[in-house]
Amino acid sequence: xxxxxxSLLVLMVTWLGIIILMPKQEIYYKLEEALDGYEIRLxxxxxxxxxxxxxxxxxxxxxxxxxxxxxxxxxxxxLLFYSSVELRSLxxxxxxxxxxxxxxxxxxxxxxxxxxxxxxxxxxxxxxxLSGNIDLNERKVHLxxxxxxxxxxxxxxxxxxxxxxxxxxxx
Amino acid sequence: MKHLFxxxxxxxxxxxxxxxxxxxxxxxxxxxxxLPTSGLDHLEERGGKALYYRAKLSxxxxxxxxxxxxxxxxxxxxxxxTLLAIYSASDVTVVTVEYKRKTKVLxxxxxxxxxxxxxxxxxxxxxxxxxxxxxxxxxxxxxxxTSIQSSTPSSSAPLSRKRKVEGEVIDAGDxxxxxKSLLEHYATNIDDIxxxxxxxxxxxxxxxxxxxxxxxxxxxPFAKLGLKRGDVIESINGQKIDSHKAAFDMYKNIQNIExxxxxxxxxxxxxxxxxxxx
Numbered sequence: 300x301x302x303x304x305x306s307l308l309v310l311m312v313t314w315l316g317i318i319i320l321m322p323k324q325e326i327y328y329k330l331e332e333a334l335d336g337y338e339i340r341l342x343x344x345x346x347x348x349x350x351x352x353x354x355x356x357x358x359x360x361x362x363x364x365x366x367x368x369x370x371x372x373x374x375x376x377x378l379l380f381y382s383s384v385e386l387r388s389l390x391x392x393x394x395x396x397x398x399x400x401x402x403x404x405x406x407x408x409x410x411x412x413x414x415x416x417x418x419x420x421x422x423x424x425x426x427x428x429l430s431g432n433i434d435l436n437e438r439k440v441h442l443x444x445x446x447x448x449x450x451x452x453x454x455x456x457x458x459x460x461x462x463x464x465x466x467x468x469x470x
Numbered sequence: 471m472k473h474l475f476x477x478x479x480x481x482x483x484x485x486x487x488x489x490x491x492x493x494x495x496x497x498x499x500x501x502x503x504x505l506p507t508s509g510l511d512h513l514e515e516r517g518g519k520a521l522y523y524r525a526k527l528s529x530x531x532x533x534x535x536x537x538x539x540x541x542x543x544x545x546x547x548x549x550x551x552t553l554l555a556i557y558s559a560s561d562v563t564v565v566t567v568e569y570k571r572k573t574k575v576l577x578x579x580x581x582x583x584x585x586x587x588x589x590x591x592x593x594x595x596x597x598x599x600x601x602x603x604x605x606x607x608x609x610x611x612x613x614x615x616t617s618i619q620s621s622t623p624s625s626s627a628p629l630s631r632k633r634k635v636e637g638e639v640i641d642a643g644d645x646x647x648x649x650k651s652l653l654e655h656y657a658t659n660i661d662d663i664x665x666x667x668x669x670x671x672x673x674x675x676x677x678x679x680x681x682x683x684x685x686x687x688x689x690x691p692f693a694k695l696g697l698k699r700g701d702v703i704e705s706i707n708g709q710k711i712d713s714h715k716a717a718f719d720m721y722k723n724i725q726n727i728e729x730x731x732x733x734x735x736x737x738x739x740x741x742x743x744x745x746x747x748x
Binding site for chain 2: 305308309312313316317320321322325326327328329331332335340342359361363364365394395397398455
């Protein structure tokens with residue numbers, strides 16, 4: 300019994316050590332490098348590390364050098380077996396409002412080891428609210444617009460289902 | 471001598487501290503070998519954009535006349551002409567107008583009140599007088615079901631259809647006139663651009679060099695501008711179009727321009743296409 304306790308203690312300390320001592324900013328820089336391959340760049344005004352998270356404030360998103368959107372706050376959180384990315388107040392550039400909804404109040408992407416090939420998505424904003432998932436195995440995105448408002452600009456890309464409007468794409 | 475702490479607990483604490491130190495060393499090694507030390511930030515262009523002026527300098531032409539303000543006589547105004555009907559085919563343009571309560575049918579080149587009929591679009595006709603182009607829109611009667619509409623085949627589309635492209639590119643002989651409403655339409659409906667014109671990136675390695683036209687829809691306003699498949703768009707209004715940002719910035723300000731000059735490369739030939747925005 301003593302041995303089991305000791306092993307659990309070592310596992311717990313190792314797990315906490317890995318997360319707490321993780322160089323979160325440097326891993327974020329690596330993510331920025333990966334995004335740069337797709338010509339996406341993120342400029343942030345402030346970065347702050349927590350024990351389990353990295354918080355970014357005043358993020359500006361550039362795609363191919365074009366200012367596409369600003370995000371008030373991005374929170375990257377991980378416990379290794381469970382991770383999430385939370386976006387607060389995403390505002391798309393005025394010139395793109397005819398193509399995509401302009402304001403997303405909040406968006407959350409969650410990943411858990413219980414379903415390792417699936418990322419769940421939830422968001423709400425000027426378009427209403429949506430929920431869906433990203434299938435990493437089949438490389439497919441499925442989003443259900445549960446409470447749709449101001450979706451005119453997106454409708455050519457959506458399908459009508461029994462539940463409402465559905466967006467599907469693959470990557 | 472009695473120990474202050476149990477030696478087993480101290481040993482366990484040491485083990486855990488060494489374990490944490492090991493994890494830190496591993497992260498440090500990973501940081502040195504694999505992880506970058508700084509992020510990639512997009513650098514905004516801080517330099518001001520050069521002002522664009524278009525000037526026509528020709529030694530053979532008479533100096534620009536001094537502008538003297540004359541009282542514009544009420545008689546002879548374009549407002550006296552009311553456009554009642556249009557027939558516009560590829561080879562013939564005929565319009566019916568009302569002038570001084572009399573109805574008159576005009577063919578291209580005919581004159582009324584000093585205004586010469588130049589052409590017609592779906593819902594308007596263009597007249598010229600003293601080298602100036604005037605646009606007269608078709609009169610519509612909204613009462614009841616009666617409404618006068620253009621007789622061109624394209625006018626058969628329902629008037630309630632959303633996002634209908636309004637405005638035309640008018641060929642006024644020596645130059646072309648781009649209707650401002652056309653620019654306004656494309657400025658608010660970006661996806662309509664891609665239905666009419668295909669734009670391809672020109673890259674040298676990973677570096678973007680410019681944009682070329684991969685396809686152009688026949689009869690579209692872009693074709694009427696005189697653009698052709700394979701043309702390389704080098705500049706718009708003197709602004710080099712060598713990045714996505716430059717192209718997007720130009721697109722964002724397209725509603726505010728008064729003149730349009732496209733610098734293009736067709737084969738080995740470089741040319742400038744100039745338009746008046748009206």
